[in-house]
Amino acid sequence: MEPQVSGKEALVLRSGTRLDGDEPADLFGGYHPLPRTFDEMFDADGTPHPHMVGVADPIRRMDRTEYRRLQRLASNAFLRGGITFSVYDEDDGDPDRIFPFDLIPRVITRTEWNRVEKGLVQRVCALNAFLDDIYGDGRILAEGLVPREMVHSSKAWVPSLVGVRPSGKVRIHIAGIDLVRGSDGELVVLEDNVRTPSGVSYVLENRAVMRRVLPQRWERRVAPLDEYPSRLRAAMSAVAPCAEGPDNAVVLTPGPFNSAYFEHSFLARRMGCDLVSGSDLFVERDRVYARTTHGPRRVDVIYRRIDDDFLDPEFYRADSALGVPGLMKAYAARNVSLINAVGNGVADDKGIYPYVPEMIRFYLSEEPILRQVKTYICDRPDECRYVVDHLRELVVKAVGEAGGYGMLVGPTASREQIELFRGRIAENPRNYIAQPIVELSTCPTWTNEGIQPRRVDLRPYVITGNGSWVLPGGLTRVALVRGSYVVNSSQGGGSKDTWVLEDA
């Protein structure tokens, strides 16, 4: 998720200055869950789910003026804190935007979360084993469980890294696994992100703003999030190549003009690491050094927020000014650890996704705890035929794309869009998968039309060093446009605080 939304729109939504004379007194008055859609807070008849009463009632008791005031306070807190992302394609001088946010939390019970947590750890474990395998002996390919061709044709595949095992054997130090809840109410995996998943700073800052703004006393405890930076820092130390002594870890950013710079800076600040750009590092004798005020200093671990392609102009794109010449050699010599490992994109390729349950069975001899969405692989002729005949009912995704780009949402697409995708799939079937549409669950959300159901997803974060740890909750992204299924911030998405509600 690289947030890029029109912030002007966002500001209007958040400040919510519309004043109606005859609004219902109840903040949730007139709220109707969508038909055939699971609502995170209310039953179909409009009463809160039993475990939601304690959350819904205090909000319900706020009047609208009060709610608006708090919503404004929250916007101000984001703006003043500089919790923004940058948009550089507009004429306005100031590119910094706040990420749309509203105060009504998305709530998950501890009981459900415990199951999700186990499922996530299992999944990440299998994906990690898969990467280790395909960059190693390739057992799963030899067994024919995952087509070799599918792996080797992935844009993210780096053949020269075969045989290079990162220190600590961990490749997916940070995973963001996107979950959605369909109409049956079950959370299922929609997508894996094991390259450089972003957004976690918004999770932590959303909570900080909620704490500052919301005056209510809640009946139950909400699982705290504060451990994230120290967990990540510990995972970085765990995979440092130096056997003993303090490791020197840095966060590598593309720079202040990157849309997620706030997050890079946030994580560096909370972990007590230096935040560096490519030009702050250099490689000498296959070792990485930082340019400091007291001469060169060895760097052992790099949490890089730069895509593989831009890491090293000697290895990948010669035109990349963001990277560090020679970095890949230092990495291959195991003199530096990169977080996440290079070449991970194969595992979250949308074309590989359908095989993940098989990986779990193969590497862990377990049944998947979390289900995933039924997926048609257009590279298989019979499945491709089905897809082409049912475009109206399906979501088609280009396997190499992320951020909600290159996607066709059948039910809402125009005839032209449908035909466009029909042509594209015929041209390059390997590049497409299709899934039945998931009626993403909704959550009551503050909009300039009052509180309305808006569709949400959930991105939990899994950190792996010595063992795995899951941040309780994660980033709830909201499709702010009425009726929309697209939660990506680049396409008009917002976010909410996510609560894992501890048992009473």
Add this chain to the structure above:
Amino acid sequence: MISRVADSCFWLTRYLERVDSLARLIGVHHSLHIDAGPQTQQRGRPLLEFVGRTGFYRSLPDHPSVDDADRVEHYLVWDGSHPASLHRGVQSVRENARTIREILSHEAWEAINDLWLWLRSNDARRAYDESRNDFYEHFTRTAVLFHGVSHASMLHDEAFTFMKLGRAVERTDLTARLLAIHHPRVHKTAEGESAALLAALRSTCAFEPFFRAGRPLNLTEVTRFLVFDPSLPRSVVYNLDEARFLLRGLRREDPLALPRRSRQSLERFRGELIQMDIGDIERRGIPATLDWVVRSTAHLCRAIHDDYLNPPMAWLRHCVRVLETVSPDEGATRAA
């Protein structure tokens, strides 16, 4: 610490100091008009002189007059097209702060960000239209707030050292410039020398300290005070002493015997200055001496850049090779 980050620390406070000085200076000259009467329109000239924009200003497309003081003031406050305006100054402060957001405390960042958000708001426009004094005070108060809050809420580590170093060298430079533009030969006001000297004292925060020190108001005494007084926070010598103290602290942290040009540059500059007395300065000429101070400060800044903020790659690689031969296992020091 990372050199580029040190560079942003250094420049953050330099820009902030410029904003602070320019806001104070314009405010001082804005209030001069009561004393100056019909000459009031000329108050724009020293301001342009101070930021070195007289030529640029004259060659603007509409050929404005340097004696249109309101126009000059507007140019120096709001015009985002040139680097000397307050608007651009605040933007530069904020850009540097945003770049090193991981270094700053939440409070320190908010002091800067609030100034930026305010300057872009209608409140700032209204203050400019309705109470120019309040408008300029907003900048100077933010500078004080930032220095106070960063002192109180941040680690006093190397990043903080570079912030203080930036402030010290900038103050050295600005005090010399502020004194120079108020020299009676440059600043011809209707009321003569004393108004210019008072403006010089006010714009360097030295007005009350000067009278508290019990000095008679004349060019010699004002110059002596602003250049040599060891307890005046904006005097040239005070800030060179501060810079000297800070550079010594940095040098103590060098793991290697790194050659440091900045130290030499500062010692030569400071040594030469403190050997002078006010008589020497007057014989040499006050404007010429101040010009020398400005040039020596620039020389010092270049040396600080080469030593700390942007060390040459060839030199860094050389350091690695030297260190690797000394202790092949450990390489350069790992400690921060």
